[in-house]
Amino acid sequence: MATKIDKIFDSFTKESIFKNKFILQTNYTPETIPHRDEQIKQIASILAPCLRLEKTSNLFLYGKTGSGKTLSIQYIKNQLLKRAKKRNIPLKIEYINCKLRKIADTEYRIIAELIRKLGEKVPATGLPTEQIYAKFIEILEREKQMLILVLDEVDQAVHKIGDSFLYNLTRINSELNKTQISIVGVSNDLRFLENIDPRVRSSLGEEEIVFPPYNALQLQDILKKRANLSFKKRRIASGVIEKCSALAAREHGDARRALDLLRIAAELAERDGKKKVTLDYIDKANHKIERDKILDVIETEPKQFQLTLLAIIHLSEKKTKKIFTGDVYSVYQNLCKQIGYEVLTQRRISDIIAEFDMLGIINAKVISKGRYGRTREIKLAIPEPLIEKAKNILDESLFK
DNA sequence: CGAGATTCATGTGAAGTATACCTTTAGGCTTAA
DNA sequence: AAGCCTAAAGGTATACTTCACATGAATCTCGTA
Numbered sequence: 354m355a356t357k358i359d360k361i362f363d364s365f366t367k368e369s370i371f372k373n374k375f376i377l378q379t380n381y382t383p384e385t386i387p388h389r390d391e392q393i394k395q396i397a398s399i400l401a402p403c404l405r406l407e408k409t410s411n412l413f414l415y416g417k418t419g420s421g422k423t424l425s426i427q428y429i430k431n432q433l434l435k436r437a438k439k440r441n442i443p444l445k446i447e448y449i450n451c452k453l454r455k456i457a458d459t460e461y462r463i464i465a466e467l468i469r470k471l472g473e474k475v476p477a478t479g480l481p482t483e484q485i486y487a488k489f490i491e492i493l494e495r496e497k498q499m500l501i502l503v504l505d506e507v508d509q510a511v512h513k514i515g516d517s518f519l520y521n522l523t524r525i526n527s528e529l530n531k532t533q534i535s536i537v538g539v540s541n542d543l544r545f546l547e548n549i550d551p552r553v554r555s556s557l558g559e560e561e562i563v564f565p566p567y568n569a570l571q572l573q574d575i576l577k578k579r580a581n582l583s584f585k586k587r588r589i590a591s592g593v594i595e596k597c598s599a600l601a602a603r604e605h606g607d608a609r610r611a612l613d614l615l616r617i618a619a620e621l622a623e624r625d626g627k628k629k630v631t632l633d634y635i636d637k638a639n640h641k642i643e644r645d646k647i648l649d650v651i652e653t654e655p656k657q658f659q660l661t662l663l664a665i666i667h668l669s670e671k672k673t674k675k676i677f678t679g680d681v682y683s684v685y686q687n688l689c690k691q692i693g694y695e696v697l698t699q700r701r702i703s704d705i706i707a708e709f710d711m712l713g714i715i716n717a718k719v720i721s722k723g724r725y726g727r728t729r730e731i732k733l734a735i736p737e738p739l740i741e742k743a744k745n746i747l748d749e750s751l752f753k
Numbered sequence: 754c755g756a757g758a759t760t761c762a763t764g765t766g767a768a769g770t771a772t773a774c775c776t777t778t779a780g781g782c783t784t785a786a
Numbered sequence: 787a788a789g790c791c792t793a794a795a796g797g798t799a800t801a802c803t804t805c806a807c808a809t810g811a812a813t814c815t816c817g818t819a
Contacts (some may be wrong), residue, residue, distance in 0.1 A: 461799065478799050545761030657802095678763065698803055699762065719764065723812025726762025 359628070362669075369585075370623050370630065372558070375585040378618035379609055382427050388571045389421045392562055395715055396595050399560050403444055403499045408533040412524065415543050416564025419607030422539050425564075426503055433501075437684060441462055443498035445502035447471070451510035457669060458510060464489055467502070478530060486521065490528055497531040508540040516549040523556040523656050566606030570596035575608055576615060584619070591633045593618070597733060614638050650712060652746050660688050661705045663747045666740060671731040677728040678703060692751060706731065 375381055386393060396517075402409045414422045415639065430446045447470045449457055457463045459493070466486045471492055476486060481568075493500065502522070504506045504510070511519065519538075521548035526534055538557055546554050546561075567575070576594045601611035615630075617638035622630045664684040666678045682699045689696045697705075706729060712716040717729040735743055 459799080476775055478773070479797080481775095486777095521790090619810055697801095700765090700804080701802055704802095705761080705762080707764095719809090721810040721812085722762080722808075722816085724760060725812075727809060727811085728763050 360365055360402055361624075370588045370619050370628065371583060372585045373495055373583050374616070376579055377612055377619075377636040379613065382424060382431065383579065385578075386421060386424055386428055387575050388567060389425050389564070392421070392564055393425050393429065395560075395562050396425060397432075400429060400433065400501065400537075403501060403535065404440075405431065406442065406444075406497070406533070408499075408500050408526070409501070409535045410559040411535055413546065413558045414537065414539045414564065415545070415561065417566055417581055417605045417607065418541055419601070419604075419609035419611075420566050421608060423505055424535060424565050426505075426539065430501075430503070443496060443733040444501070445471070445498055446503065448503040448505065450505040452506040459514055460488050460521070461485060462509065463504075463518060465682060467599070468492060486525070493534070494531040497745055499653065500532060500534040501537060502534060502538065505539045506541065506547045507538045508542040511545070511549060516553050518683045519553045519557060520550055523553060556702065561617045567602070568606060569598045569602035572601055572611050574712065576611055579612060580615065583616075584630075588619075590629055592632055593635060594628055596632055600635070600639060603624045610642070613642055617641055643736065644742070646744060647677065647739060648715065648742060650714065651743055656694065656751065657701075658705055658709070659751055660694060660701055661685055661690075662709065662714065663744070664688055664705075665709075665731060665733060666735075666744055666747070670740070676704060676731040678731070679728065681706065681731065703729075 366542060396412065396414075399412055400409050414426065416422045419674050427448070430448065433444060434446060436442070447467060447469070449463060449466055449575070451457045451463065455462075457466050461480075461482045462480075464482070465477070468485070468489055469473050473488070473492055474487065507519070519536075522534075522536060536557060537685050542565075571593055576597055580594065597611045597614045597618075600614060601607050614635060615638075619630045619632035621637050621641070624635045627634075651659070654662070661681065664681050665676065667684055667688075668680055678699070682702050683701060686696055688694075706715070706717055709715045714734055716732045716734050719727065720730045721727045733740070
């Protein structure tokens with residue numbers, strides 16, 4: 354045992370593959386952002402007036418995951434803040450990711466989170482939403498300033514809670530005297546603005562910028578630049594970068610995916626005590642990412658959600674037949690009785706199943722079986738080899 | 754045979770309920786003058 | 787009398803339930819050729 358642990362420590366104290374691992378991590382904002390010059394220029398010119406404390410147009414950014422939206426807006430945020438600081442301009446830019454559950458997935462929570470970012474405390478519940486807005490406005494009115502509000506993944510929030518909060522936000526300017534507020538919406542869904550309140554659409558979509566996916570060559574370029582900074586010399590076998598790019602390009606040009614692949618591959622190689630990242634580690638990394646992503650979601654889900662998922666897993670193991678809501682519900686009921694959990698109604702389970710669909714853990718489609726009614730046709734979207742692990746996690750968290 | 758009507762199993766929206774938590778307020782107790 | 791603490795009152799957000807109506811194609815019904 355001791356020797357095993359020694360080995361692990363050895364591989365870490367021995368010289369590392371990395372020179373600076375941080376550079377490959379997802380929250381790192383690089384000095385330059387290749388292949389996004391056009392977009393950055395556009396965003397910059399749209400947001401520039403805020404340096405003169407003029408209200409800028411609201412802005413909307415579209416693009417698939419890993420196409421550089423968040424990165425670009427963060428980059429510009431930093432640049433603007435740097436300048437603002439130098440010249441003492443009261444500019445604030447707040448970034449909120451609307452997808453985060455329990456943090457920013459209701460109107461109340463979004464505003465509350467915003468207030469917290471501005472450095473004030475608000476209770477998690479109990480206040481009227483109206484009052485939260487009032488407090489928000491009050492904070493803004495304390496001094497003359499410019500606020501740019503970045504709402505990442507707004508489509509998620511709107512899908513869950515509707516677009517009224519966007520309307521309220523766009524309207525808030527009319528209640529402000531000293532401060533002006535601009536909104537930058539970020540969305541993965543290209544058709545997002547089509548389905549929302551026209552008033553919001555015209556206000557929020559004053560300017561729109563599309564981020565096209567990176568192609569394989571661009572991905573390679575990005576990876577090379579980052580790899581040079583992040584790795585020591587000659588630690589990457591030939592073809593590794595190319596393979597990462599190719600895999601990520603297949604996933605609609607997701608640069609984040611490409612970087613994760615490279616970083617995790619290197620971590621795995623390092624853990625094995627290797628000095629070079631070779632091609633086979635890319636495959637391992639690919640599996641690991643997929644696994645971690647799914648298992649992590651499963652693990653952090655609330656109990657009732659986990660029970661529902663377990664019911665679906667049981668069903669998908671047993672029979673190859675299609676799974677319907679009714680089946681899931683009866684298995685779920687049995688599970689609840691078995692473990693001694695409270696049984697929720699089918700209405701609620703229906704919603705929970707819909708949420709799993711959104712998360713991509715399952716694929717569910719509403720179908721009509723004619724004479725035999727209407728239901729969701731459910732398919733588990735967890736890769737075969739992961740199902741056992743998923744089950745273990747669920748058992749672990751439910752049965753103890 | 755084909756057009757409508759029917760039917761089933763559940764989707765889906767609206768309104769209601771329980772719970773946890775917040776602020777306000779009134780009363781009671783302590784304290785200092 | 788002023789100050790402070792506490793508990794009750796009154797209010798909200800959230801997760802869930804209840805109620806009621808909407809769906810939509812397979813199947814049934816029945817008039818017609």
